[in-house]
Structures are given as structure tokens and as C-alpha cells.
Amino acid sequence: EPEVTQTPSHQVTQMGQEVILRCVPISNHLYFYWYRQILGQKVEFLVSFYNNEISEKSEIFDDQFSVERPDGSNFTLKIRSTKLEDSAMYFCASSGTSGRRSYNEQFFGPGTRLTVL
Amino acid sequence: ELKVEQNPLFLSMQEGKNYTIYCNYSTTSDRLYWYRQDPGKSLESLFVLLSNGAVKQEGRLMASLDTKARLSTLHITAAVHDLSATYFCAVDIFKAAGNKLTFGGGTRVLVKP
Numbered sequence: 001e002p003e004v005t006q007t008p009s010h011q012v013t014q015m016g017q018e019v020i021l022r023c024v025p026i027s028n029h030l031y032f033y034w035y036r037q038i039l040g041q042k043v044e045f046l047v048s049f050y051n052n053e054i055s056e057k058s059e060i061f062d063d064q065f066s067v068e069r070p071d072g073s074n075f076t077l078k079i080r081s082t083k084l085e086d087s088a089m090y091f092c093a094s095s096g097t098s099g100r101r102s103y104n105e106q107f108f109g110p111g112t113r114l115t116v117l
Numbered sequence: 118e119l120k121v122e123q124n125p126l127f128l129s130m131q132e133g134k135n136y137t138i139y140c141n142y143s144t145t146s147d148r149l150y151w152y153r154q155d156p157g158k159s160l161e162s163l164f165v166l167l168s169n170g171a172v173k174q175e176g177r178l179m180a181s182l183d184t185k186a187r188l189s190t191l192h193i194t195a196a197v198h199d200l201s202a203t204y205f206c207a208v209d210i211f212k213a214a215g216n217k218l219t220f221g222g223g224t225r226v227l228v229k230p
Contacts, residue, residue: 043205043218049215050215051214104211
């Protein structure tokens with residue numbers, strides 16, 4: 001069964017360093033998302049990406065964050081200068097079908113635990 | 118702004134008894150989802166509810182949706198230890214360029230023998 005994969009599973013970095021989190025969405029999906037979950041808290045939307053551009057972003061997704069789909073398979077989240085408060089689990093998700101009004105279930109990857117020291 | 122609230126936040130269950138988790142949301146939404154999350158793990162999709170009055174069941178779990186009341190419930194029948202996890206509800210609003218999920222705060226369930 002197709003699944004979303006993420007690497008690395010755990011990333012430890014120093015404050016101020018850049019990190020890139022990688023995701024491989026399900027191959028025929030069209031919509032891509034990043035969410036984050038601070039330990040013990042709820043899952044929060046960061047950004048959605050469709051047709052090679054950001055379609056929506058949250059207040060959390062400031063200038064320190066960027067997303068890219070560098071080739072036909074990978075979807076990356078970059079944090080330019082990490083802060084302590086960026087420590088969280090980051091989930092990638094993807095969903096399929098076209099843009100018409102239809103049911104679009106999101107499938108989540110296993111997550112990358114980011115620890116900023 | 119769409120807000121999603123779950124209650125209770127924590128539920129200590131006894132094996133064999135029945136319990137309900139509630140999910141309220143603030144504005145009209147197209148779909149409601151229930152997810153399960155084990156500690157340190159990803160989100161496992163349990164149910165997708167698409168219309169008013171929708172009811173879905175899988176094993177000891179049953180979810181329902183009342184769009185007029187903006188309320189979904191997740192009912193657990195005869196709880197067993199394997200159901201210990203955190204349960205999240207989430208809602209979305211359809212947009213042509215993707216559907217952002219807004220999650221509730223989660224209900225941490227602990228089933229004791």
C-alpha cells in the first residue's frame with residue numbers, strides 16, 4: 001500500500017542552524033502539507049502546497065520557513081535558523097484527486113522529531 | 118477562524134465499560150476526521166465523516182456527525198487496553214488548492230484493567 005515517508009526520523013541541531021526535513025508523498029497525489037506537533041500538544045497546520053506553489057500558510061510559517069518540491073518525488077521543509085521553540089514533531093501529509101469539490105483524505109507520514117539545542 | 122474543541126482532554130477508562138469523546142467545531146465544515154495517535158507515532162486515520170447524520174463503526178469504535186450541532190462523537194464500546202492512545206478529531210473546509218486540517222486538542226485515553 002502506498003505511504004508517505006519522511007527522513008530523517010530524528011534530527012538534532014544547534015540553535016541558529018539550518019535544517020531540511022524531507023518527505024516523499026504518495027506518488028499520484030497533488031496536494032502536500034506540513035504540520036507540526038509540539039510535545040504533548042495538538043497538531044498544527046503549517047503550510048499547504050499545490051501546483052508548485054504555496055496555497056495556504058499559517059501564522060507559524062514565517063520567513064524562517066520555506067518549502068520546496070525540487071523534483072517529482074520529494075517535498076522539503078526548510079527552517080533557516082532554528083530556534084528552541086521549533087523543537088517538535090513535523091508531519092508531512094499528502095492528498096490526491098483533482099481540485100474539484102471532492103473527498104480528499106490526507107495521509108500522514110511517520111514524522112521527523114526535531115530537537116533544537 | 119475555525120476552532121475545534123475536544124472533551125474530555127483525558128479519559129481514564131475501565132476495561133469493559135463504554136465511553137464517549139466529544140468534538141465541537143465553530144463554523145460550517147465539509148468533513149470531519151478522527152485520528153488515533155500512539156506515543157511517538159504518526160496519525161492513523163480512523164474515520165472520515167462526510168455528511169450530516171453519518172455514522173461509521175470499526176470494531177469497538179463508532180463515530181457520528183451532527184453538522185447542525187457542529188458536533189461529532191467517538192463512542193468506545195467495552196473498552197480494552199489496546200485502545201489506549203490519544204484521539205484527535207479534525208475538520209477541514211474545501212478549497213480548490215487543498216484542504217487544511219484544523220485539529221482538536223486531543224483526548225488522551227488510558228484503559229486500565
